[in-house]
Amino acid sequence: MSVADKLAITPEMLDLAARLDEFKGSWRAVGALPRRQLQDLKERAYADDILAAVRYSRLSITERKVHKIISARVPFEPTTPSESLAEAYRACTLRLEEGSLSMDLNVASICELHRILMGPVAGVDSVVGTCVSDVLEGSLEALCQWSSEALRHRTLHPLLLVSIFCASFAVMHPFKDGNSLLVCLLQRWLHLKNGYAFVAYIPLTAMLLSECPAFTAPRDGLTPLQILRREMQISSANSAEEPNWQPWIMFYLSVLTKAVAVLRDRLDREEDLFASQPELSMQILVQARSRGRVTLRDMVESTGVSRNTLKEHFKNLVDEGRIVMHGKGRGVWYSLS
DSSP states (O other), X not given: OOHHHHOOOOHHHHHHHHHHHHHHXXXXXXXTSOHHHHHHHHHHXXXXXHHHHHHHTTOOXXXXXXXXXXXXXXXXXXXXXXXXXXXXXXXXXXXXXXXTTTOOOSHHHHHHHHHHHHTTOTTOXXXXXXXXXXXXXXXXXXXXXXXXXXXXXXXXXXXXXXXXXXXXXXXXXXXXXXXXXXXXXXXHHHHHHTTOGGGGGXXXXXXXXXXXXXXXXXXXXXXXXXXXXXXXXXXXXXXXXXXXXXXXXXXXXXXXXXXXXXXXXXXXXXXXXXXXXXHHHHHHHHHHHHHXXXXXXXXXXXXXXXXXXXXXXXXXXXXXXXXXXXXXXXGOXXXXX
């Protein structure tokens, strides 16, 4: 691949990349937020992405079930195909976060990720852990080698490189199933590998899966990925030509920018929600936000604090209008206002 030499980088591309790099720099200050708030932000992004991944696969799952899977302190035991996929997507996400710097980008690591993602899903016809053909495996290895070299030698801006890798992988379609979900995981991994730590806190998978099918390019009514697929087919017949990457890269960077805007909004809401709150009250709010509801019993079990002390915190939060009480007697539970 000779993309770096022939890619026409426009001012619009540079502007979007510069904004994302600016947020990357400012995230270091945001990263100093209390750990509970950061964990809450991350779990909300997880929930959005897992929900989108399951529904994209034409399976059904509730938000409450997703939050239960995310917050499970012991390995979750799925009983349905949707729960299996949700747990597998979560496992892949955690694996990539933990090994973002040490793992290498190669066919073996991608096939292993595909095995984790698609293996447990009952009723899915997939080639687990192997590429469909030797030809595609060779093409995928070449893509991985080019991407790794470009990242190592900084011959192309990381954001542009990740967008090109994602599109190339999607057009290549190396597996029978799971390619769209796998490319969402891979782009997350590559961003983390390049120091874009904020990506762990944005619902990028949800944004990509929702935006991509509906995005219409100005010519021929095709999506940027469909345009790119067509031009890659043309360029394969004429090795002197490179496909026009601009529509796809602009689309990808704009989706990434929108996902960052979602995170900015959540940060503002977090600041308003947690402003000047005692530690126990913050824990109640985090529980209510991450699980959708919270009870006095939940907080007694998770904190070990007495019921009377917690009742006072619940009462103050209700009086301040931060949470709402539902039900009566032993059935009382609370949600965010």
